[in-house]
Amino acid sequence: MARKNSVWPPPSSSKKKKTIDFYNHVLKENPMFPFFIPLIVLSCWFLPLSNWVPLLFAVWATFQHGKFQRRNDEEELKQTWKQFILQLAPTTPKEPCEWLNKLLLDIWPNFLEPKISKKIALTVERRIKLRKPRWIASMKVVEFFLGSRPPIVGLHGTQWHTSGDKRILQTSFDWVTNNMNIMFSVIMEKPFAGTARIIVHEIKIKGTLxxxxxxxxxALLYSFECTPELGVEVSFGSGGSQSMPANGLPGVSSFLTKLFTDTVNKQMVEPRRGCLTLPIEQKRKEPVGGLVSVTIVSAKRLIDRSADNNEIKDARDFMNFVEVEIKNLTRRTGTVSGSDLEWDQEFNMYMHGESDIIKLNLCEYATDSVKCDHLASCEIKMKYVPDGSTIFWAIGLNNSIIAKRSQFCGKSVEMNIPFEGNFKGDISVQLIPKEWHFSDELNDISQMTYQPSIGAYPPFHPSTGKRFKVSVKEGRNLTVKSGKCDSYVKLQYGKVVRKTHTITNDPNPKWNYSTEFDEIGSCEYLMLKCYSSESFGSEFIGSAMLVMDGGDPKDSNKDIWIPLEKVITGELRIQLEVTNVEQLERRSSGLIELVLIEARDLVAADIRGTSDPFVKVQYGNLKKKTKVIHKTLTPQWNQTLDFPDDGSQLHLFVKDHNAFLPTTSIGDCIVEYDWINSNQTVDKWIPLQNVSNGEIHIKITRKTLELKKKSKFDQLDDNVSSHSGISNATKICGKMRNQLKKVQDLVDDGDLDGLSTFLSEVESSEDIQEEYMVRLEKERALLLDKINNLHHEISKANTSSKMHKTFSS
Known part of the structure; x- marks a missing residue:
C-alpha cells in the first residue's frame, strides 16, 4: 500500500481553528451577539417570504470578518517589523536570563564540569611547567574539581551588540565557589626541602563575557571584554589529611593568582578568543597532534604607523622575512626586499593537542647589518572539530573576526590577516591540515588514576599486545654545525632507547634504520632527538615528538615528514607501522608455499624471437629463483618454493637468462596474499607489469603449522625464563664475546672503515644492554615483592594453624 503524504495541521483542523478565532472575535466585539441568534431564526420562520433579514445578517458578518482579518494582518505586520528592527538594531535592551542559570544548575555537575575541568587542568599543567617559583623543583596537578556550583550568567542582564557583520552577545559572569578542590603535588627546593601539597579551595571570577x-x-567564539577580577584562596599541607594556612610557604597565593590571571589573559581576553565548535556529527576521537602545511604567500600594503608622513615603507635597503612559530617549532622564509613582499614558501608544522596558535612575525634587517628587527606580528588559531574538519580564526581589522573552515584533511584555506604592531598591512597565507593523530582510547592515560602507597613499587605497565615498527628513513635541510653535519638520531619510547648509525658530511642523510617497540599503556609519544657528532661529544640539532597511535593498524600506519623543533630548519622522514604481536606469532608458525607452474605469451628477448626465461622471487630479504627453460615463450617450471609467513611483500621477476651478458627483465608482478585464509590454496594467472604482454600461472598456499600444546611444566619454565631475563642476558654476553672477536679481526686486518661502522653498532648494543639491565632490576624488585608477600602468607597460615591446635587442645 502506498503511503499518503500527511499534512499537519489537517486542512479541516485549520479551518475549524480559524472559525473559532473569528467567533471569539465577534463575541469580544459584540457581547450581545448570542441573544440575537434566536431572534434571527424566529424572523426567518415567521416571515418566510422576506429576504431582508438574512441579507442584513450576511452584510454584518462580512463587515465583522473584514475587521477580524485586518486585525490579524496588523499583528503579523507588527511582528515582522519587530523582528526586522531587532535584526538591524545595533543594541538590544538588557534582558534577565534566570532560565539559563536554572539550566546550568541541571547540566553543570555531570556534563559541563568534567569537560571544563579536563581542559583547564591540561592548560594549567602546561603553564606550571614553564613558570614556577624558584623554591619549587617540580609541580604537577593531582586533582582538578571545579565544584558543584556553576557560574552565574547574566546577573545584570544580557544584550546583543552588532560589530560590523558580526553579532556579539554581552553578558555578566560571576563565579564564587568554595566547594572546589584543585590539588597540586609539589617537590620543594632548599630551604623547604621535601614534598608538599597545595590545595585551591576557593576561587572568585567576575567580569563581562x-x-x-x-x-x-x-562555532562559537568566547572571551572576556577585559581582564576579569580574579582571586584564589589556597591551603598548604604536607601530604596528610590536615592542611594549614598558606603562609607556611611564601608567595603561594600570589603565584597561583598570577598563574590563573595570565592563563586567562593569554587565551580569552579581547582580542584573544577561545572557540567552541558545534559539530553536526560526533566522531569519538581524541586528537593529540596534527600536521599542518603553512604557506607564506605575500605581505602587502605595509605602512609604518610610527612615521610622521605615514608613507608606504621604502624597503630597497632592507631585507624582510617571516618567522612561523608553533610553540618550540620555528621556521623562517627566505629574505626579499621591496614594499610588496612575495615569498610563496611552504612549511610543514607539527602541533600538539587539538588546538594551537600559529604566530607569524615579520622581521627585517639592513643589508649592511646582521641584526634583525621585529616589525609586526599576527596570530592564527586552529582547532580540530569532532566531525573531521578544522577551524582557523584570527583577529581582523577593528577587532573583527576572520574565520575559515577546512571540511577535511587536504583541503586548503586562504586567509589575509592584518598585522598587529607598528606596521599596518596584511599577510596572505595558505593553510592545509594534512593529518590529525589520535590517541588509542583503550590506553588513554587521562582516564587512569594511580594512587601510590607508602613503600610500594612503581606500577608496572605491561605490553598491550601491539608492536610499533619505526623506520627513520632520511632527513633533509638539517642544521650544519661547525661547517659539517655528521648526524644521527636517538629514539626513545618509554625507557627504551635506540640509536641510528652516523652519516658523515651530509645535511640530507639517508639512514634507512628500522627498529621495533612494544606498545605500553603509559606512553603515547616517541621522542626523536637529532645530533651532530663532534670530536668532543655531540651537538643537539633538533627534536620532534611522534604520536604512537595503537588503534586500527590501517589508520595508524604513517609515512610523514616531521619538522624538528628548537631549530629553524630540518625535517625527518619517519615510517610507522603497527602490528599485532599475536598475529606475528601466528605468522611465525606458518609458511607461504608458492608453486610457479608456467607462463605464456612472454616477450621475446633474443634475436631469434625466443627467450630463456626463469623467475626470481623476492620475499622480504629472502631471494630464490627457478630453473631456466631455454628457447621458449611458454615455459613450464612446476617448481615449489617455501617462505616463512612474516607478512613481507612477495615480488616475482621474470628474466631472460644470458650466458655472458646481464639478464634482461621481461616482466614482473606482486602477489597479494594477505586476504588468503589459513590452509587455503589459490590458483590464478597474473599479468606481468612493465611489459606489453605476458602472464604467469601460480598456486599459492598459506599453511599454518599445528603447534604442540606445552605442558604445565614447560609453560612454567617459559614464564620463569621470560620474567627472569636469563636467556636475554645470555644472548647479550654471547653477542659481546662475538663483538670482541670481530674487533680483534678488524684491527689485525687494518680495516678502519669497518672498525668505524662496527663501533656505531657497539653503541647501539650498549643501549640494548642498558635496557635489559633496567628490565632485570624491575623484575628483581617484583620477585622480591612476591617473595615477601608469600612469606607473609606462610607466616599468617602457620600462626592460624597453631591457634587452631591450641583451641582444639
Missing amino acids: LLMPILDGQ
Whole structure:
C-alpha cells in the first residue's frame, strides 16, 4: 500500500481553528451577539417570504470578518517589523536570563564540569611547567574539581551588540565557589626541602563575557571584554589529611593568582578568543597532534604607523622575512626586499593537542647589518572539530573576526590577516591540515588514576599486545654545525632507547634504520632527538615528538615528514607501522608455499624471437629463483618454493637468462596474499607489469603449522625464563664475546672503515644492554615483592594453624 503524504495541521483542523478565532472575535466585539441568534431564526420562520433579514445578517458578518482579518494582518505586520528592527538594531535592551542559570544548575555537575575541568587542568599543567617559583623543583596537578556550583550568567542582564557583520552577545559572569578542590603535588627546593601539597579551595571570577557565533552558527567564539577580577584562596599541607594556612610557604597565593590571571589573559581576553565548535556529527576521537602545511604567500600594503608622513615603507635597503612559530617549532622564509613582499614558501608544522596558535612575525634587517628587527606580528588559531574538519580564526581589522573552515584533511584555506604592531598591512597565507593523530582510547592515560602507597613499587605497565615498527628513513635541510653535519638520531619510547648509525658530511642523510617497540599503556609519544657528532661529544640539532597511535593498524600506519623543533630548519622522514604481536606469532608458525607452474605469451628477448626465461622471487630479504627453460615463450617450471609467513611483500621477476651478458627483465608482478585464509590454496594467472604482454600461472598456499600444546611444566619454565631475563642476558654476553672477536679481526686486518661502522653498532648494543639491565632490576624488585608477600602468607597460615591446635587442645 502506498503511503499518503500527511499534512499537519489537517486542512479541516485549520479551518475549524480559524472559525473559532473569528467567533471569539465577534463575541469580544459584540457581547450581545448570542441573544440575537434566536431572534434571527424566529424572523426567518415567521416571515418566510422576506429576504431582508438574512441579507442584513450576511452584510454584518462580512463587515465583522473584514475587521477580524485586518486585525490579524496588523499583528503579523507588527511582528515582522519587530523582528526586522531587532535584526538591524545595533543594541538590544538588557534582558534577565534566570532560565539559563536554572539550566546550568541541571547540566553543570555531570556534563559541563568534567569537560571544563579536563581542559583547564591540561592548560594549567602546561603553564606550571614553564613558570614556577624558584623554591619549587617540580609541580604537577593531582586533582582538578571545579565544584558543584556553576557560574552565574547574566546577573545584570544580557544584550546583543552588532560589530560590523558580526553579532556579539554581552553578558555578566560571576563565579564564587568554595566547594572546589584543585590539588597540586609539589617537590620543594632548599630551604623547604621535601614534598608538599597545595590545595585551591576557593576561587572568585567576575567580569563581562562576550559570545560571538561564526561560520553560520557552526562555532562559537568566547572571551572576556577585559581582564576579569580574579582571586584564589589556597591551603598548604604536607601530604596528610590536615592542611594549614598558606603562609607556611611564601608567595603561594600570589603565584597561583598570577598563574590563573595570565592563563586567562593569554587565551580569552579581547582580542584573544577561545572557540567552541558545534559539530553536526560526533566522531569519538581524541586528537593529540596534527600536521599542518603553512604557506607564506605575500605581505602587502605595509605602512609604518610610527612615521610622521605615514608613507608606504621604502624597503630597497632592507631585507624582510617571516618567522612561523608553533610553540618550540620555528621556521623562517627566505629574505626579499621591496614594499610588496612575495615569498610563496611552504612549511610543514607539527602541533600538539587539538588546538594551537600559529604566530607569524615579520622581521627585517639592513643589508649592511646582521641584526634583525621585529616589525609586526599576527596570530592564527586552529582547532580540530569532532566531525573531521578544522577551524582557523584570527583577529581582523577593528577587532573583527576572520574565520575559515577546512571540511577535511587536504583541503586548503586562504586567509589575509592584518598585522598587529607598528606596521599596518596584511599577510596572505595558505593553510592545509594534512593529518590529525589520535590517541588509542583503550590506553588513554587521562582516564587512569594511580594512587601510590607508602613503600610500594612503581606500577608496572605491561605490553598491550601491539608492536610499533619505526623506520627513520632520511632527513633533509638539517642544521650544519661547525661547517659539517655528521648526524644521527636517538629514539626513545618509554625507557627504551635506540640509536641510528652516523652519516658523515651530509645535511640530507639517508639512514634507512628500522627498529621495533612494544606498545605500553603509559606512553603515547616517541621522542626523536637529532645530533651532530663532534670530536668532543655531540651537538643537539633538533627534536620532534611522534604520536604512537595503537588503534586500527590501517589508520595508524604513517609515512610523514616531521619538522624538528628548537631549530629553524630540518625535517625527518619517519615510517610507522603497527602490528599485532599475536598475529606475528601466528605468522611465525606458518609458511607461504608458492608453486610457479608456467607462463605464456612472454616477450621475446633474443634475436631469434625466443627467450630463456626463469623467475626470481623476492620475499622480504629472502631471494630464490627457478630453473631456466631455454628457447621458449611458454615455459613450464612446476617448481615449489617455501617462505616463512612474516607478512613481507612477495615480488616475482621474470628474466631472460644470458650466458655472458646481464639478464634482461621481461616482466614482473606482486602477489597479494594477505586476504588468503589459513590452509587455503589459490590458483590464478597474473599479468606481468612493465611489459606489453605476458602472464604467469601460480598456486599459492598459506599453511599454518599445528603447534604442540606445552605442558604445565614447560609453560612454567617459559614464564620463569621470560620474567627472569636469563636467556636475554645470555644472548647479550654471547653477542659481546662475538663483538670482541670481530674487533680483534678488524684491527689485525687494518680495516678502519669497518672498525668505524662496527663501533656505531657497539653503541647501539650498549643501549640494548642498558635496557635489559633496567628490565632485570624491575623484575628483581617484583620477585622480591612476591617473595615477601608469600612469606607473609606462610607466616599468617602457620600462626592460624597453631591457634587452631591450641583451641582444639
